[in-house]
Amino acid sequence: MTKMGGIVISGRAWDLLRRFLHGFRTATGRKRLSNPQTDSGASGALVEIRNLHFARGERTILNDLSLTIARGKVTAIMGGSGCGKTTLLNLIGGRLRPSSGQVLVDGVSVPDLSTRELFELRKRMGMLFQSGALLTDLDAFENVAFPIREHKNLPESILRHVVLMKLETVGLRGARELMPAELSGGMARRVALARAIALEPMMIMYDEPFTGLDPISKGVIVKLIRELNTGLGITSVLVSHDVAEACAISDYAYLLGNGRIIGQGTPQEISQSKVEEVRQFMGGLPDGPVPYQYPAMDYLEDLLQGGQA
Amino acid sequence: MIQRRQLELWVGVFVAAGLLALAMLAFRVGNLTAGEVANGYRIQAEFNDIGGLKVRSAVTLAGVRIGRVSEISIDPSNYEAVVAMEIDGRYNNIPVDTSASILTSGLLGEQYIGLDPGGSSQYLKNGGKIEITQSALVLEKIISQFLFNVAAKPDPAKK
Amino acid sequence: MNPLRRLGKFVLDSVEGLGRASLFFFEVTVGTRQLARRFELVVQQVYAVGVLTLLIILVSGLFVGMVLGLQGYHTLVKFGAEDSLGLLVALSLVRELGPVVTALLFAGRAGSSLTAEIGLMKATEQLAGMEMMAVNPIERVIAPRLVAGIIAMPLLAALFSAIGVLGGHLVGVGLLGVDSGAFWSQMQSGVGFREDILNGVIKSVVFGVVVTWIAVFQGYESVPTSEGVSRATNRTVVFSSLAVLALDFIMTALMFK
Numbered sequence: 059m060t061k062m063g064g065i066v067i068s069g070r071a072w073d074l075l076r077r078f079l080h081g082f083r084t085a086t087g088r089k090r091l092s093n094p095q096t097d098s099g100a101s102g103a104l105v106e107i108r109n110l111h112f113a114r115g116e117r118t119i120l121n122d123l124s125l126t127i128a129r130g131k132v133t134a135i136m137g138g139s140g141c142g143k144t145t146l147l148n149l150i151g152g153r154l155r156p157s158s159g160q161v162l163v164d165g166v167s168v169p170d171l172s173t174r175e176l177f178e179l180r181k182r183m184g185m186l187f188q189s190g191a192l193l194t195d196l197d198a199f200e201n202v203a204f205p206i207r208e209h210k211n212l213p214e215s216i217l218r219h220v221v222l223m224k225l226e227t228v229g230l231r232g233a234r235e236l237m238p239a240e241l242s243g244g245m246a247r248r249v250a251l252a253r254a255i256a257l258e259p260m261m262i263m264y265d266e267p268f269t270g271l272d273p274i275s276k277g278v279i280v281k282l283i284r285e286l287n288t289g290l291g292i293t294s295v296l297v298s299h300d301v302a303e304a305c306a307i308s309d310y311a312y313l314l315g316n317g318r319i320i321g322q323g324t325p326q327e328i329s330q331s332k333v334e335e336v337r338q339f340m341g342g343l344p345d346g347p348v349p350y351q352y353p354a355m356d357y358l359e360d361l362l363q364g365g366q367a
Numbered sequence: 368m369i370q371r372r373q374l375e376l377w378v379g380v381f382v383a384a385g386l387l388a389l390a391m392l393a394f395r396v397g398n399l400t401a402g403e404v405a406n407g408y409r410i411q412a413e414f415n416d417i418g419g420l421k422v423r424s425a426v427t428l429a430g431v432r433i434g435r436v437s438e439i440s441i442d443p444s445n446y447e448a449v450v451a452m453e454i455d456g457r458y459n460n461i462p463v464d465t466s467a468s469i470l471t472s473g474l475l476g477e478q479y480i481g482l483d484p485g486g487s488s489q490y491l492k493n494g495g496k497i498e499i500t501q502s503a504l505v506l507e508k509i510i511s512q513f514l515f516n517v518a519a520k521p522d523p524a525k526k
Numbered sequence: 527m528n529p530l531r532r533l534g535k536f537v538l539d540s541v542e543g544l545g546r547a548s549l550f551f552f553e554v555t556v557g558t559r560q561l562a563r564r565f566e567l568v569v570q571q572v573y574a575v576g577v578l579t580l581l582i583i584l585v586s587g588l589f590v591g592m593v594l595g596l597q598g599y600h601t602l603v604k605f606g607a608e609d610s611l612g613l614l615v616a617l618s619l620v621r622e623l624g625p626v627v628t629a630l631l632f633a634g635r636a637g638s639s640l641t642a643e644i645g646l647m648k649a650t651e652q653l654a655g656m657e658m659m660a661v662n663p664i665e666r667v668i669a670p671r672l673v674a675g676i677i678a679m680p681l682l683a684a685l686f687s688a689i690g691v692l693g694g695h696l697v698g699v700g701l702l703g704v705d706s707g708a709f710w711s712q713m714q715s716g717v718g719f720r721e722d723i724l725n726g727v728i729k730s731v732v733f734g735v736v737v738t739w740i741a742v743f744q745g746y747e748s749v750p751t752s753e754g755v756s757r758a759t760n761r762t763v764v765f766s767s768l769a770v771l772a773l774d775f776i777m778t779a780l781m782f783k
Contacts, residue, residue: 151658177660191655205659208666377577378569385681388688389727395710396616396691397719425715477715
């Protein structure tokens with residue numbers, strides 16, 4: 059929400075207005091803030107975030123964040139619950155716009171895109187949501203077919219081939235007729251993954267892909283992320299607080315805390331870091347820079363006061 | 368999930384039933400057909416007072432509805448009400464000396480025009496006019512007339 | 527919070543909400559353009575909001591018509607005007623009860639489930655998922671539902687009125703001995719096509735727009751938690767019922783002078 063002289067304008071309405079105004083700006087050709095030629099080399103960065111600020115109302119969620127995600131690599135973004143990891147993915151996907159700073163994907167500044175251009179970009183980005191986000195009224199096959207049906211005008215026979223191929227990739231070709239409600243958590247996530255790769259994207263963003271899964275399912279997802287990365291060369295962005303799994307598959311990792319980066323490096327470098335905050339998170343220590351106690355008044359004083367009241 | 372074909376079938380049934388209901392409202396409940404008198408012809412009559420007669424009120428002959436009032440206006444020369452009626456083309460043998468009167472169905476019901484056929488061998492044509500008319504009975508007038516008569520007569524008991 | 531400030535906040539919030547709802551309506555209207563190519567989406571929703579609401583509409587219509595027959599008869603018989611029973615039943619249904627009761631039932635049955643469905647789609651990230659698949663949920667999810675609601679409502683209202691008239695006939699003619707001929711002929715002479723039936727249809731189209739609009743808006747705006755969705759569902763029923771009754775008064779005042 060943006061406050062303007064006491065009048066509250068809702069986030070969405072405001073967003074619409076801004077999109078509208080941005081439409082003019084894009085028309086005048088200020089969209090590409092960086093030269094795509096230099097950025098889109100095979101070894102370059104696919105996503106670049108510079109000095110990103112993001113606030114919801116009064117609350118700052120991301121503060122002066124800068125990071126790069128290398129093309130063709132698996133990059134993990136780790137951090138405690140509510141530290142803004144999912145927000146970061148939404149910023150990269152253009153579902154949220156930053157208060158300030160730049161988000162460049164494949165050399166294009168995401169916040170400056172018109173809705174149409176944004177949708178074109180999103181066709182090249184897959185996203186795996188925490189819940190899978192399968193459409194509940196469609197079966198597994200139709201869920202995977204959904205983005206293809208929406209965007210490509212394929213004859214039914216070819217569509218069937220493509221969908222079965224994607225389902226085969228995640229090992230669920232046999233489950234094509236099951237409804238989302240009939241799938242286990244791990245299976246739902248695999249179907250969602252098949253859907254995310256349906257349009258053969260250049261990158262996939264994984265939002266907490268391991269949460270709430272049993273060890274076998276976790277193993278399956280780890281294997282799939284790795285395979286998709288090496289086999290198809292898809293850039294992967296992995297947001298997670300499962301240290302072991304994230305470290306096992308990532309090439310590079312960022313550690314987020316309080317809306318900024320508190321550590322980065324290869325998983326090995328991070329786990330050997332001397333920084334207190336990083337050590338607490340990686341080791342899962344109950345007390346440290348993030349205190350065990352929620353801020354409160356003195357315990358004894360509190361108890362005594364309670365007796366008097 | 369419901370099969371696609373079955374779903375489409377149900378929607379078809381639903382839309383058809385809805386349209387049928389609309390048609391029933393239009394034709395059976397409303398008077399879409401009754402309003403459109405089949406290749407009718409128009410006749411006129413002048414009344415001193417039409418009471419509660421309205422456009423679309425019924426025109427009957429021997430109790431059978433044969434048409435309806437299509438227009439009501441005032442003749443500016445003599446301040447009489449001019450009622451135009453649309454008569455069904457099937458009833459094209461109404462004698463020219465027919466009389467029209469404004470009647471009420473029941474004590475408080477709707478008012479309508481009743482035609483009383485005469486004996487002429489000439490029939491009314493399109494644009495024809497009924498000369499003999501009887502106005503509506505307005506209840507207040509009848510009552511006041513009655514009261515006036517009672518008041519005007521000296522009461523014999525008081526003598 | 528002092529009462530004045532609370533009043534001010536209430537007014538500001540209401541204006542803001544109305545503004546958002548209008549913008550949303552505009553977006554959805556723009557989103558209906560692509561439905562011509564994808565009419566099957568609308569057909570599916572007509573099933574959900576129309577066919578599944580049919581039974582409650584038919585049963586209610588029948589009973590409302592029967593009650594009108596009973597009540598109307600006992601009132602009219604005092605004036606010896608029981609022949610006008612058909613007229614009374616038909617006019618009450620076609621002008622008022624058909625559109626209004628249908629809209630209220632529709633809000634309770636179809637409106638609330640629309641809100642809950644869209645709210646749950648939001649809570650389970652299905653809408654966000656669509657956005658990330660470059661599919662606009664307003665075009666894909668909301669627009670077909672709005673169009674389906676607008677199609678279904680007048681049809682449901684017509685069915686309600688029609689079966690209500692039959693219900694009135696059942697009681698008046700079958701039970702209370704009103705002459706069947708008088709029942710129908712009085713009805714036909716008194717009910718006008720344009721002034722009564724068409725106006726009734728116009729009413730139900732307006733109700734269709736408003737109720738479905740409120741339902742999809744509340745779903746789309748709901749807080750994506752189970753509590754948020756249940757609140758939104760509740761608001762849909764309350765707001766749309768109030769809107770229907772208020773609009774009915776305004777339209778009646780304008781139509782039947």
